[in-house]
Amino acid sequence: MSKLVGNAIFGQSGGPTSVINASAAGVFTEALKQESIPKVFGAANGIKGILEEKFYDMSCEGAYELELMKTTPSSALGSVRYKLKKAEDDETDYKRLLEVFKKYDIRYFFYNGGNDSMDTCNKVSKYMQKVGYECRVMGVPKTIDNDLTGTDHCPGYGSAARYIATATMEVYLDARVYDTPMVCVLEVMGRNAGWLTAATALAAYKGAGPDLIYLPELDFDMDKFLEDVKEVYQKNSGKVIIAVSEGIRDKNGKYISEYGSDLAKEKDSFGHAQLGGTGAVLADILKKELKCKTRAIEFSLLQRCAAHCGSKTDVDEAFTAGQLAVRYAVEGITDQMVAYEREPGEKYNCDFKLVNLSTVANTEKKIPREWINHRGTGLTQEYINYALPLIQGESTPPMEDGLPRFAKLKKVLATV
Amino acid sequence: MSKLVGNAIFGQSGGPTSVINASAAGVFTEALKQESIPKVFGAANGIKGILEEKFYDMSCEGAYELELMKTTPSSALGSVRYKLKKAEDDETDYKRLLEVFKKYDIRYFFYNGGNDSMDTCNKVSKYMQKVGYECRVMGVPKTIDNDLTGTDHCPGYGSAARYIATATMEVYLDARVYDTPMVCVLEVMGRNAGWLTAATALAAYKGAGPDLIYLPELDFDMDKFLEDVKEVYQKNSGKVIIAVSEGIRDKNGKYISEYGSDLAKEKDSFGHAQLGGTGAVLADILKKELKCKTRAIEFSLLQRCAAHCGSKTDVDEAFTAGQLAVRYAVEGITDQMVAYEREPGEKYNCDFKLVNLSTVANTEKKIPREWINHRGTGLTQEYINYALPLIQGESTPPMEDGLPRFAKLKKVLATV
Secondary structure (H helix, E strand, O other): OOOOOOEEEEEEOOOOOOOHHHHHHHHHHHHHHOOOOOOEEEEOOHHHHHHOOOEEEHHHOOHHHHHHHHHOOOOOOOOOOOOOOOOOOOOHHHHHHHHHHHHOOEEEEEEEEOHHHHHHHHHHHHHHHHHOOOOEEEEEEOOOOOOOOOOOOOOOHHHHHHHHHHHHHHHHHHOOOOOOOEEEEEEEOOOOOOHHHHOHHHHHHOOOOOOEEEOOOOOOOHHHHHHHHHHHHHHOOOEEEEEEEOOOEOOOOOEHHHOOOOOOOOEOOOOOEOOOOHHHHHHHHHHHHHOOEEEEEEOOOHHHHOHHHEEHHHHHHHHHHHHHHHHHHHHOOOOEEEEEEEOOOOOOOEEEEEEEHHHHOOOOOOOOHHHEOOOOOOEOHHHHHHHHHHHOOEEOOOEEOOEEOOOOOOOOEOOO | OOOOOOEEEEEEOOOOOOOHHHHHHHHHHHHHHOOOOOOEEEEOOHHHHHHOOOEEEHHHOOHHHHHHHHHOOOOOOOOOOOOOOOOOOOOHHHHHHHHHHHHOOEEEEEEEEOHHHHHHHHHHHHHHHHHOOOOEEEEEEOOOOOOOOOOOOOOOHHHHHHHHHHHHHHHHHHOOOOOOOEEEEEEEOOOOOOHHHHOHHHHHHOOOOOOEEEOOOOOOOHHHHHHHHHHHHHHOOOEEEEEEEOOOEOOOOOEHHHOOOOOOOOEOOOOOEOOOOHHHHHHHHHHHHHOOEEEEEEOOOHHHHOHHHEEHHHHHHHHHHHHHHHHHHHHOOOOEEEEEEEOOOOOOOEEEEEEEHHHHOOOOOOOOHHHEOOOOOOEOHHHHHHHHHHHOOEEOOOEEOOEEOOOOOOOOEOOO
16 A cells, blocks of 8 residues: 555536435545545535635534535535546646646545546546646546446435335326326436436336336337327326436437427537426327326426435445545545445345446446336336335435425635 | 214315325224214215215225325325306206215215315205205315415425425525526416415525515516516526416416417316416526526426325324314214314414315415515515424335335225
């Protein structure tokens, strides 16, 4: 073990989740204990906060508030969607990062996020290596999308899945109270990977879920869809529940959300189209086709911040991932992301491992075809077996006046 | 006390809530204990189930499932939106009801619902009196809308309010993670009364709620709205959270959901316009006006069936209201609705009283003007003091595989 003494900085990046702050709590509590890390900083808005020299001195935060971060959704430090250019093309940001790292003697860099954020983390790691600045760089995974490669599952997914399955069960009961037809379309997040939408299959497994589930892994065929729905409509006296990923596309790659809508698509800074409206478009089409009441429900932000319905398994694992990132780095590891490995056997047990940042950066893991049923309208038992352990245990914030008490950070700006 | 021996029937009517089944559990468990009630029936789809002679023998249900009804959202027996004509205009339905009541020796009629349902209950009560058929008729209140007159608050409101406030706090954290402007419009249910939307003020009271709240009690003025939003936008670096009732209208009575949309409005069988889209319309207008990212979030059905985030106070009161309806009826009371009365004093204590069905039928209680701030953009402390006790205590269903275990009724059809 090569000993490296220096300060640490941690940043949160990408869309928030219910447990990104749990990982932060893991990183902070562990780093604050380490002798070789004199100061622990939390970057405001991820990499942007470092570039702008805006970060907080985490030793100023009380232990209780750090503990509360475990059950506080969203990104307590602020997040960012900022894509670093390739160092070969433009070194400006990297030079600035190096300058800030030197100025604050930052020798440990922890970055929490999904595939785009692991790309950032990877680029920083490689640059620091190239210029010979000794700095241990560790990625901490995070994404409700569950689409990172090299890890069995991702922190944030279990809690989002638990909320989605729970809310789906409740909507299932609500949407069939009248003895008249009612077709309900649930729209779930997920651009390219259907993991979140698949979570509605857990509700179906408990007998109160969608009749039909459509994932972006498969081309969406409108004619087949209408056929599928009509079949269930006939069978169930007009009661149909459908779950769709926001990102479903037809065989030509056209988003279903674009059907019937001429709204110009917006693109975010990563070039992703801003999606939404898939459920509404389908509900509209079905209303015309079936001439019955339809309703679209979009889980929207609710699904990624519902810490009141968190999975304890997810929260605990996210916290541990943060802790381990620090421990590994102190032990000499760098350029890696902490990942989850499921131990073989009937009983669920999550182990941890390391994967190269370059393996994770910008890649996407989708649902295997064999976990989707033949007809492309539901998930197989293999998915249920995979997902069920991830939503176990209840994590709820402490209550104050009947409402969650979330962490309140002091956010004292760090100085040299 | 005049003793009346005969069977009892209970029906659920109108939009479901998180606690309508808790009231059902109260009615059933109490009625099944009463010597003077040999058989207890549960009507499938409310009054329609009685007209169609489709109801269940509740003695066939196990005690555990009846207990689970306390934490099972929606209407376990099925609900209905069916308006009885005035008996003077058309006696058909009433004659049929009398026929069924006589056939099954029904002497106790319990009906659970909001103002439309209390109208049904009232009409049945008056008709049975007129024709001299001895039958005790009791209303059990229910509505997330909290708009029934003659009662301090309504079963279902506390749980919906708790979910809305909780989800608002979570969205508040999620919607401000980036250091770029973001305007978020939360759309909450409520046609004419703003009680549900007001619940977002509880989140604001805890420091994580909307900057601006618009209720249907006041005329909505688009120019003033844009002014309000711009002011907050300036003050908060582009971070604005707005909560609106689906039913806000301009001074000419035009729904805001109709702005920018030429979609023909549909009317349900009570003549209510089908609302929706208010948040989306406003988010769209703000996007054009402010040229920043906006997002509309509709709580939709989620807000009325979120039993996983129920208020224990609400569940307990709803159960007791059901129990008391039976006890009062057995004691000789008829033609009344069980209502809540808040005892005076600092400490919250809910007492029960009776109100005439004709007082409750078809009336609506709105938020008093003095509970809305001067500018019409938020609630006063009086509302907070009113609402806070109603959301106290956590009610969650028992969990099975990490997901709620809801009641599963056998639904054995009753025979003579």
